[in-house]
Amino acid sequence: MSTFILGLIAASITTLAYVPQVVKTWKSKSSKDLSLKMLIAFSTGVSLWLIYGILEKDTPIIVANSITLLLSFVLLFFKFKFKN
Amino acid sequence: MSTFILGLIAASITTLAYVPQVVKTWKSKSSKDLSLKMLIAFSTGVSLWLIYGILEKDTPIIVANSITLLLSFVLLFFKFKFKN
Numbered sequence: 534m535s536t537f538i539l540g541l542i543a544a545s546i547t548t549l550a551y552v553p554q555v556v557k558t559w560k561s562k563s564s565k566d567l568s569l570k571m572l573i574a575f576s577t578g579v580s581l582w583l584i585y586g587i588l589e590k591d592t593p594i595i596v597a598n599s600i601t602l603l604l605s606f607v608l609l610f611f612k613f614k615f616k617n
Numbered sequence: 618m619s620t621f622i623l624g625l626i627a628a629s630i631t632t633l634a635y636v637p638q639v640v641k642t643w644k645s646k647s648s649k650d651l652s653l654k655m656l657i658a659f660s661t662g663v664s665l666w667l668i669y670g671i672l673e674k675d676t677p678i679i680v681a682n683s684i685t686l687l688l689s690f691v692l693l694f695f696k697f698k699f700k701n
Contacts, residue, residue, distance in 0.1 A: 536672045543669055547662030553654035566650035570637035578630030585627055588620045 544597040551604035558608065564615045572612055576605045628681040635688035642692065648699045656696055660689045 558564050579602045586594030642648050663686045670678030 536669055539665060539669045539672070543662050543665035545662075546658055546665065550655050550658035550662055553658065554652040557652040557655070558650065561650065563650050566642065566645065566647050568638040568641040571634050571641070574630055574634035574637065578627050578632075578634055581623060581627035581630065585620055585623045588623070 541593060544593055548597045548600045548604075551601060551608065555604055555607050555611070558611045558615065562615045564608075564612045567608065567612055569609075569612055572605060572609045576602065576609060579605055625677060628677055632681045632684045632688075635685065635692065639688055639691050639695070642695045642699065646699045648692075648696045651692065651696055653693075653696055656689060656693045660686065660693060663689055 554567075558567070579598050582594060583598040583602060586592075586598055638651075642651070663682050666678060667682040667686060670676075670682055
């Protein structure tokens with residue numbers, strides 16, 4: 534398997550890994566154990582990766598980090614919405 | 618700022634973003650809201666990134682994903698240890 538394919542698989546899994554967390558938080562309506570600092574730092578880092586991908590015109594990095602950024606913003610929204 | 622520096626900053630922030638989650642989970646002794654599926658998927662993806670970095674002999678990817686993998690394994694351990 535080429536490392537390019539390996540990179541695509543790794544990027545897909547790490548990107549989509551946040552979907553079960555979004556689903557769990559939505560179902561449980563509970564975000565107490567999620568760290569707000571982690572969500573803010575992670576969203577910041579992913580935003581920088583997105584800028585990096587745009588500047589480098591690197592489509593996989595742009596696509597992966599756009600999806601991850603969307604998921605992390607949803608989790609941030611849930612963190613405030615389900616304040617318990 | 619060169620995109621290389623931007624990439625290093627992005628990698629550092631997304632890697633270290635998990636530290637506040639580890640600290641919060643350790644202090645609260647509560648991991649109920651953390652998704653086990655997310656932690657397993659994320660650890661799998663990061664492991665693949667680590668293999669990718671080793672095959673590509675890409676030091677920043679190796680360093681960032683080694684730290685992230687360690688942090689995600691700690692969270693996985695906490696998920697089982699603080700079963701509530």
